[in-house]
Amino acid sequence: MRVGLVCPYTWDVPGGVQQHIGDLAEALIALGHEVSVLAPCEDAAAAPPYLVSAGRALPVPYNGSVARLTFGFRAAARVRAWIRDGRFDLLHVHEPAAPSLSLLACWVAEGPIVATFHTANPRSRAMAVSAAALRTALEKIIARIAVSEAARTTLVEHLGGDAVLIPNGVAVHRYAEAEPLPGWPGDGGAIGFLGRLDEPRKGLPVLLDAFARLAPERPGLRLLVAGPGDADEARGRVPADLRDRVVALGRVDEADKVRAYHSVDVFCAPNTGGESFGIVLTEAMSAGAAILASDIPAFRRVLADGAAGELFAVGDPGDLARAAARLLDDPARRADLSAAARAAVRAYDWRTVATEVVRVYETVLPAGAATGPVTAGRREGV
């Protein structure tokens, strides 16, 4: 199948949507499909081979922040040329409500269009406006995908209709192997945490309270904390003599994040709720970490009811401390959990997720249906 993916945001700046599209493109190519990605991009030399640049992007205030988008007559001409040259069986646009390439592609193209919606914001003003003004373009989309239940709700509230849910994948191979950070995990054992330090729902205070109970009896035990936020404020939660054993990395880049997962004996996800999927958890599972997570529905599901990682009572530092102590003292159990996590995470691998996306493509393009390639406007249709 020849698939044209359209990315509304500039490829030069990393972001969730761009990452999603890149991972999807690579997984589709691995499955034997031909893929071309159209995105705003200035640094064409650094771009992957499947990327076609639609020119430079301009900063535009969008949905409460500044997004780098491409719009206008020149961009529309590029979209037209890309569609004409690509002879795609199907276009797959992302975030088509954003005033950028995806929307232009919807306007210009005639033929099967699939769309993925990423925004999960119940008050998305951009989508509320587009719902009225841009309905014509969005009406051409024949299959809608939402990446989360929240994104689906946002979509249904603003545009009506329905969408199927296909969650983000995790590029398992990117996390599988890494060198631990120097000096970690150390002889006394190490517990890891990743996430915003000052976001209460990420649950760091619960973990710090548990650490304060564990650390006095375990002189070598350390806590590795990675993520943006005030580290001193976080350390302030544990007694003064334990503070130098709480090591904060601050905001980490992708490579150090992977190394952090490999630097601890037990990876803890103490979230107290609100996590719709748990991308951090699937990353840690890909790295083969022994996981200890709070017993919220999303985590219970991802961890296969506790088979791929231990669960503790939500928000209970006592329970967390007891479970962590058991794991720290039992390397065999940790090895079992690690293997189970690596096996369970395959269901969330991009390869699996891409297969589900292909199933959507096949559903809207039934075998033998007489649909030609996507064209740029009726005049060029045969």
Added chain:
Amino acid sequence: MADLIAVLTAVLALLLLLSGYASWRASRLDRLHLRVEGAAAALDAALARRAAAALELAAAPGLDPEAAARLGDAAAAPLRITDRRERELAESALSRVLRATAAAPGAPAGPRAEAEAAATRVYLARRFYNDAVATTREARAGRLVRALRLAGRAPLPDFFEMDDRPPESAGPAR
């Protein structure tokens, strides 16, 4: 006289604008009707494929004969029905039997996986069909569309209501 010409010109311009707008709305509706047709064809294809996969599973060795017979009957039933509401009921019944069969021990892995994949496609195709129907019905509900009969003689599309939950291990319907 000049006043009359001015009024006539204004009326003419207004009519032109209105007809332009109406024809734009009509072409939008036209496209939506095509989308519904395409989605209906895709749903039909998905249902036919699921029935075939279910018959295949019923014929495969390893399944308990009674369960196989139940599945065969449920798979064949919708094919004979032309009435839309009865078809919906028969397809829902097949969904239930398929779930029970897939969960039962002895179901051979290959045909079972095929049937599960086909069931997931039905789930997807029905979402996309109903989505197209909802959009079309909304577009046809406008006052202008009704007053000028822009939808022409195209029948008002109807939702396809059925229990389409695929067996547990399959697909994105989580």
